[in-house]
Amino acid sequence: MYNISALNNNNVYMPKTQILNGLNGVSHKTATNPVAASSVQNSAYIPQFSASAFGATQIRTSLSTREEKNKYNEISSIVDKKTRKDLQELLKNGKLLSTNSNDGTTTLDNLYTIATVKRAQGLDKANIIEETIRSIKHPFSIPQKFGDIPFNMQTEIINHEKSQGKNISSYDLDVKSSTCPAASIEFNLAHKMPAEFARMVAGLTSEDLCVTKRINVNDLSQGLLDTVWMLNEFGTEHKLENWNTLVVKLRPDRNAIIRARIQNSYKDPDERSLVDVLMQSTFMNIGAQNTYDSLIDKRIPKYNDDDSGLIDIEKNFAEELATGKGKVCVTYQKIDDNGKLIGYECDQSETLAHIQNTLNQGDNVIIGYTYCDSDNNVIGGHEITIIGIETDKKGQKYFICNDTDDGIPDPIKYRVDDLLPKIHHAGIPKSVLVDNVEFIEGWRELLQIYKETKAQQEVQYAINGNRLTVLNQAA
Numbered sequence: 001m002y003n004i005s006a007l008n009n010n011n012v013y014m015p016k017t018q019i020l021n022g023l024n025g026v027s028h029k030t031a032t033n034p035v036a037a038s039s040v041q042n043s044a045y046i047p048q049f050s051a052s053a054f055g056a057t058q059i060r061t062s063l064s065t066r067e068e069k070n071k072y073n074e075i076s077s078i079v080d081k082k083t084r085k086d087l088q089e090l091l092k093n094g095k096l097l098s099t100n101s102n103d104g105t106t107t108l109d110n111l112y113t114i115a116t117v118k119r120a121q122g123l124d125k126a127n128i129i130e131e132t133i134r135s136i137k138h139p140f141s142i143p144q145k146f147g148d149i150p151f152n153m154q155t156e157i158i159n160h161e162k163s164q165g166k167n168i169s170s171y172d173l174d175v176k177s178s179t180c181p182a183a184s185i186e187f188n189l190a191h192k193m194p195a196e197f198a199r200m201v202a203g204l205t206s207e208d209l210c211v212t213k214r215i216n217v218n219d220l221s222q223g224l225l226d227t228v229w230m231l232n233e234f235g236t237e238h239k240l241e242n243w244n245t246l247v248v249k250l251r252p253d254r255n256a257i258i259r260a261r262i263q264n265s266y267k268d269p270d271e272r273s274l275v276d277v278l279m280q281s282t283f284m285n286i287g288a289q290n291t292y293d294s295l296i297d298k299r300i301p302k303y304n305d306d307d308s309g310l311i312d313i314e315k316n317f318a319e320e321l322a323t324g325k326g327k328v329c330v331t332y333q334k335i336d337d338n339g340k341l342i343g344y345e346c347d348q349s350e351t352l353a354h355i356q357n358t359l360n361q362g363d364n365v366i367i368g369y370t371y372c373d374s375d376n377n378v379i380g381g382h383e384i385t386i387i388g389i390e391t392d393k394k395g396q397k398y399f400i401c402n403d404t405d406d407g408i409p410d411p412i413k414y415r416v417d418d419l420l421p422k423i424h425h426a427g428i429p430k431s432v433l434v435d436n437v438e439f440i441e442g443w444r445e446l447l448q449i450y451k452e453t454k455a456q457q458e459v460q461y462a463i464n465g466n467r468l469t470v471l472n473q474a475a
Contacts, residue, residue, distance in 0.1 A: 059094035059098075060094060061092055061094050063091070068097075068108060071111075072108065074112060074115055075087065075111050075115050078125065078126045079130050079133070083130045086137040087133055089137060090107065090133065096108050096194075100192075100193050101195035101196040101198075102199060102213050102324060105195060105199055107197075109195075110198035110202045111132065111198055111202075113202045114128050114202050114205065115129060117202075117206065119205050119206065120205055120207050120209055120257060121207075122257070122261035123264050123274060124264055127274065131273040131275040131276075132198055135186075135275060135276075136194040136198065138409065139190035139191040140187075140410050141409040142183060142190060142276060142404055143183070143272055143405070144177045144179045144180055144272065144404040144405050145177055145270055145271050146175050146177050147262060147263050147266065147267055147271040148266075150266060154170050157173065158173075166293075168296055172295070173295060175297040179297070180382055180383040180404055181309070181310045181315035181383045182280040182283035182287075183276070183280050183404035183405075184366045184383050184384065184402075185283045185318060185319050185322050185323075185366070186276065187385055188319075188364050188366065189279075189322060192362075192363070193323065200250075200279065200322075201278075201279070204278040204282060205260075205275070209251060209256075209278075210249050210250065210251045211249070211250050211282075212247060212248070212249050213247070213250065213321065214247050215245070215247075215324045216324070217244055217245070218244060219324060219325055220320055220325075220326040221320065221430045222326075230317060231248065234286065234289045234290075234314075235289050236249075236286060237249040237251075248321060250282050251282060251285065252278050252281035252282040252285055252294070253293055255294045255295045256278055256282075256285075258294070259294045263276075263277055277294065281294045283318045283322060284299070284310065286321055287310040287314035287315055288314065312329050312331070312368055312424075315329075315366070315383070315427075316328075316329035325363075327428065328433055330354065330426055332345050332351050332424060333370065333424045333425075335370075339377055339378050340376050341376045341378055348420050351420060351423060352416065354428050354432055355426065355428075356389060357432045358429055359386070359388060359389065361429060361432070363429065364385050364386060364387045365385065365386040365426050365428070366383060366384075366385050366426065367384060367385070367423050367424075367425065368382070368425045369382060369384070369419065369422040370424045371422060381424060382403075382405065384401050385402045385403075386401050387400050387402060387411065388400035389416065396415065397415070397416040398413040398414065398415055398416060399414045399416055400413060401413070
């Protein structure tokens with residue numbers, strides 16, 4: 001789930017009708033139209049979406065040292081037969097010895113760390129390794145579907161939360177998932193940066209439940225001052241190592257470990273694994289300013305009134321920290337104050353060029369798309385990932401996509417002509433936009449408008465509340 005924020009050519013503004021939505025899984029691999037189920041609430045409106053240039057590395061497909069062979073054998077001795085076969089495939093296709101990670105370690109190095117360094121209580125190292133290898137081998141199988149909590153555990157969890165001052169019920173624990181932005185980021189890492197994916201898993205499943213990243217400020221879409229301002233605004237633990245390097249610590253929310261432990265032992269088919277839980281919780285928590293709660297899939301809204309999902313700039317911020325690569329959140333649709341699609345920021349051909357040029361750089365494109373009723377009122381939205389474009393014999397172009405909520409463990413296709421007009425926003429590398437400076441958004445100004453609008457709403461609510469009090473007293 002994600003919010004839509006509209007970006008006007010002359011100024012930035014925020015629509016004023018709230019949308020909550022879900023997505024029906026596409027039942028076939030080639031879809032001509034994104035299909036979704038949604039519900040509309042009449043309140044202050046920001047549609048809520050339930051949603052890098054990766055450097056080339058030398059490909060190695062054989063173990064060249066005794067140390068590498070020992071690590072490989074140690075991992076093989078822990079996992080089951082199917083995973084051993086997948087491990088061998090990762091070696092053959094170069095992903096096992098890939099060094100495309102934040103610190104230069106290989107996928108093999110990080111799997112070995114998981115195998116030999118103590119994991120967080122309640123998490124099984126064999127399970128972690130098997131799920132990590134599965135995700136790298138076939139990232140299209142990564143889902144966003146929450147697992148159910150066994151009934152005999154619910155009372156204990158509910159009582160524990162009450163002791164922390166949070167009143168929840170069994171109904172609150174039965175969630176549908178608004179983590180499509182985070183799941184899309186997870187997919188991207190597994191698909192494009194297997195070594196970094198494994199390194200993050202090693203950190204997030206460790207006793208520290210944390211991963212540290214060193215980020216080159218020049219790689220991000222903003223300058224140093226704006227980046228530090230964003231880190232402070234979002235409550236991300238960080239320090240400036242030098243004028244070019246930031247060190248950040250990324251953590252899941254405090255309740256993610258509960259969900260992870262349950263999935264460690266009670267995972268059903270098509271549900272998130274313990275790895276998915278910790279990855280997606282981390283990215284949701286980054287975007288939600290450390291207010292996300294994995295138990296109920298909710299967050300404390302800071303820039304809008306919706307307590308689920310992430311807005312587009314929040315997803316973009318989480319994606320930048322996850323990959324260490326700069327992305328600009330480009331808004332393509334114009335949506336008026338009543339939540340109606342009224343136009344586009346640029347020609348469709350230019351939107352397509354942004355996506356194609358990003359793909360040409362070797363990166364995927366996470367997009368947020370909307371779906372409208374017959375009168376062009378936005379009634380929902382979703383985040384998916386475009387991984388390629390292909391043309392059939394008749395000249396028809398298709399986006400090749402991954403959807404973490406469609407129940408299909410394979411890529412799916414959408415006709416470019418059908419999906420392109422539905423694209424509300426996308427994370428595009430700054431290098432692709434060098435000739436389109438109007439798309440490089442002012443983070444500080446945009447967030448300030450969100451805060452000012454919310455403050456105005458709170459004042460209005462207070463005024464209305466006082467009016468009701470006066471009326472009641474008069475009655």
